[in-house]
Each structure stands twice: as C-alpha cells, then as structure tokens.
Amino acid sequence: MNGWQTLLYKEVLRFWKVAFQTIAGPVLTAMLYLLIFGHALEDHVKVYDQISYTAFLVPGLAMMSLLQNAFANSSSSLIMSKMMGNLVFLLLTPLSYVHWFLAYVGAAVVRGLVVGLGVFLCALLFTPIPALAPAWIFLFAVLGAALMGTLGLIAGLWAEKFDQLAAFQNFVVMPMTFLSGVFYSIHSLPPLWLVVSHCNPFFYMIDGFRYGFFGVSDVSPWLSLAVVAGAWVLVSALALQLLRIGYKVRT
C-alpha cells in the first residue's frame, strides 16, 4: 500500500472496528422504518403499478442510509481527529491534498455501500425486490456516497465543535433526505413542493437509484445522473480547494 491507500485503509478500519455502531445500527434503523411505514401505509399508498409500497420504500431507505452514513464517516472522522489532536499525525506526512480527498471520500463510499447493501439484503426478508438495471443501481450508489462523503469532508473541516456538525446534519442533511421522495413519489405533492423537490439534489440520487430497481422513475435517470454528477464535481472542487489551503487545519 502506498500513502493514500494506507489512509483509506485506516479510515475503513476505523469504522469497521465499531461496526456495531457504524453498520448494524443504521441497518436496524432502516428496518424499523420499513416495518412501521411499510405496515402502516402498504394498503393506503400506491406509487407505481405492479410495485408494492414496501418494495417501493426499500431503495429509498437503502439510499437514505447510504447517504447519511457516507456523510457521517468523513465528517465524524475528521472532527474527532481535530478535537483529539491526532490529525497532527496526518498533517506531518507527505500526503498531498488530493491523497486526503481520495482516502476520506473513498472510505465514506465504502461505508455507504456496506450500509446500503446491508439494508437491501435485510429488506429482502420482508419483500421481494427486483433489480432490473444493476449498473444504474451501482452508479447512483457510488456517486451518491461520493457526493455525501465529500460534503462530510467539507463539514468536518469547517466544524470546530460536535454541535456545529450536528447542526449541519440535522438542519441540512436530514431535511434534504426526508424531502427527497424516500417515502413517497414527489408527483403526489402539491405543485409548489414539486418544484422545491426538483431543486433538491437528493431527490435525483434517490430517483435515479430507484430507477435501477424498478425501471420507472419520476424523471429520466440520465437527468438524475447529470444532476448528481454535476453536484459532485462542484462539491469536490470546493473540498479540494479547502484541503489545498489547509482550511482550519494548517494555520
């Protein structure tokens, strides 16, 4: 392993060592959502023909868990290292800002994919779920996790205290995920909220991801791909710039 691969390995090992908290916990939470919402709404909500509400819910929940955990991985790792002071071990190394980016985002993608896969596999115990276009599923899973891992990297660099990070998570990430169509099709919303949802990049991540399973979606998967990839490029440019100048880590 070279330098950045070691950092990637370390970041993966970090969450793997507390897998009960970082993987099993989020999977269990998603299963509770599935159990409760699925049971309560199964007979009342119909989104697509031929697809049960519970099955409709699964890709959204898998993606939501994937996104939240990708964000949590890079952001919590960075802020903990900053608070505990052990980020100095990394600052003293010859690793470049591109190496930091690859490793932190890479580990966030791994955690996101593991949690997302966990949710999907556990959900299979409840309901059969088709997977018509696995390539789309994989593409949106990786891009979504990369986007959120990159956002987590920015939040982790910016935040100086845990409560600032929690604010970012509670007031930005959570509303955007819940208002992205995890639990419903946005076509069931009033016109105003339909427009608002179309401005939410999370909507495109979940919609494109769902297309991979069912072959139907609210918007074209190509549009979703363009929005998600474009958002990732923008966010990555910002993250790389912050890392390059050593924002809040090199004085």
Add this chain to the structure above:
Amino acid sequence: MAAISFQSVSKSYASPKGDKNSASRGSFLALDAVSLEIEEGEFFGLLGPNGAGKTTLISILAGLTRPTSGHASVLGSDVQADYARARRSLGVVPQELVFDPFFSVREALRIQSGYFGVRNNDAWIDELLESLGLADKAGANMRQLSGGMKRRVLVAQALVHKPPVIVLDEPTAGVDVELRQTLWQFIARLNREGHTVLLTTHYLEEAEALCGRLAMLQSGRLVALDRTSNLLQAASSNVLRFKLDGSLPPDLAARARVTGRIVQLPAHDAAEVERTLAAVREAGLVALDVEIRKADLEDVFLEVMQQQRAPLQAVAA
C-alpha cells in the same frame, strides 16, 4: 548542507477579539525574523519561556503552520515548495499527548509507516518498540496506556519512517525519571548514528547535558545562539545559594532565582558575595546553609532573559 534552516522566518497571528493590549493592534507577532542553521549531526537545543515562539518555529518546520514571511527547509528541501521531501526527512514528536483511540500501538505504527509509503517495516517497528520499552504493549489499545507510555509511542511514531532529522517538542514534560533516561539514551544513540536532533525543553539540565549548541527565543526573537560551553563560560561564573525565612529586599529579588526557601543569586566575585549577604543582614534576615556553586544553564538562561527584558521595561516605563 544544513539539516535545518530558518531564513528570516516571521509569523503573525490575528489578535483575539477584544484584546486591546496587543502591541500592533490587530495582529500578534509570534516570530520576528528568526534565522537559524542547524548542521547535520548536531544535537541542538531551542530554549525559551512559554509563549516565546518555540512551538510556532517547529510547527513551521513541520508544515503545520505557514510562515507569514521567510523560508524554512529540511536538508535543503523547502517546507512549502517541496513539502513531501521535507516531511520525509523529518520526524516530529509533538508536545501534546495525542493518540488515535481506535488502534493498538502496533497498528498505529504500521499506519504511520504506511503514510510515508514505507512497506514491510515490522523489523524497524520491533526495534523501536524494544528500544523504547514498549515491546510488551505492542498489542495494547492506545487508550489503555499510561501517559508515559503514550509519550513513548509518540516518539516511535515520529521515528517510524527513519527520518534523518528528528524534532522533539518538550518530550519530557510531565514524564517520570525512568522514561527520561530511556528516551535520552535512545535519542543520544540516534544522534551518534548521524541523526540531527532539535530539542525544545524546559528542563535546562537536560539541554546542558545533551545539546552541543543552543538557541534562546524570547517574545519571538532569537536572543542567544552559541555553543553550550560558550554560553556557560560567558555567564557569571558562580552562584551564591542560601536558605531564607522571609522575603528578599526588592533589589535582590529582581535578580534572584527563588525556589521556596532557596535563594540563588549571581556572584561574580567575593565582593559581590559580601554585598549580597550584607543586604540580607540589613533587611533583618538570616541566610542559612550558605554555599557557592558553579553557574549552570538555568542561570545563563535567566541572565539572558533578564538582559532582554530590561530594555523593554525601560521603553514601557
């Protein structure tokens, strides 16, 4: 080629909000045009009171802090323009007792080694663990270690990529005697084997015993730079030491080193000894256990610091 070079390195920080006493209003000068060269193979000491700028200077060398102006280099590699090569040549033991709670000692060392692209490093890691008395702690989680053990791991982490230049920022602060011995034996061995060592410490007897050359910093400025032996010779050669119950007259107190009841004053000749003891007597006090000893580095340090402070106080008055 110099192992470490600082060329007119200055660093200013923005003052904390509401700090109206700052000299230049709005910014605080932590380092003021410090120039310093340390040759390969030297054991060099950097001394100064708290807040003098020692850690800032080291942080600039390590790339943790960027200088406001000036340049620093390690074995000819600029710490900013050629940071990767500079950092490969440098091993830094940070002052703060930091650790990563997720890993065992061996994992932490393997990971640190990996960051530098050094593979299959277990033989050297084992040697480090052995030399620093950590062999039986290799599998222990970092959280389970005592403060002294964590300090040893910090040293091992700094050396894991075999850097030719080693920087230790107050490595013995709050460390017991046994560890200090182990640590200095090991560092002295590395120095004999050709490593350059830059040390900051508050324990001046350590600096006197180990460092061939010394620099003293005060308020961000370099106020002394010479061979340790020259500094010791230049200082007042003798010190008058006695015990006292009661407080010293003000003119003596300004020059004295006081530790509890023990008072130590510079004494260049017999007349000065007599004058000092007379002043004590006139103040109605009795000096007990009077003795005269050779000046040590602490005396030199206090003398240099006082000389530097005197003109500043004159300006302030």
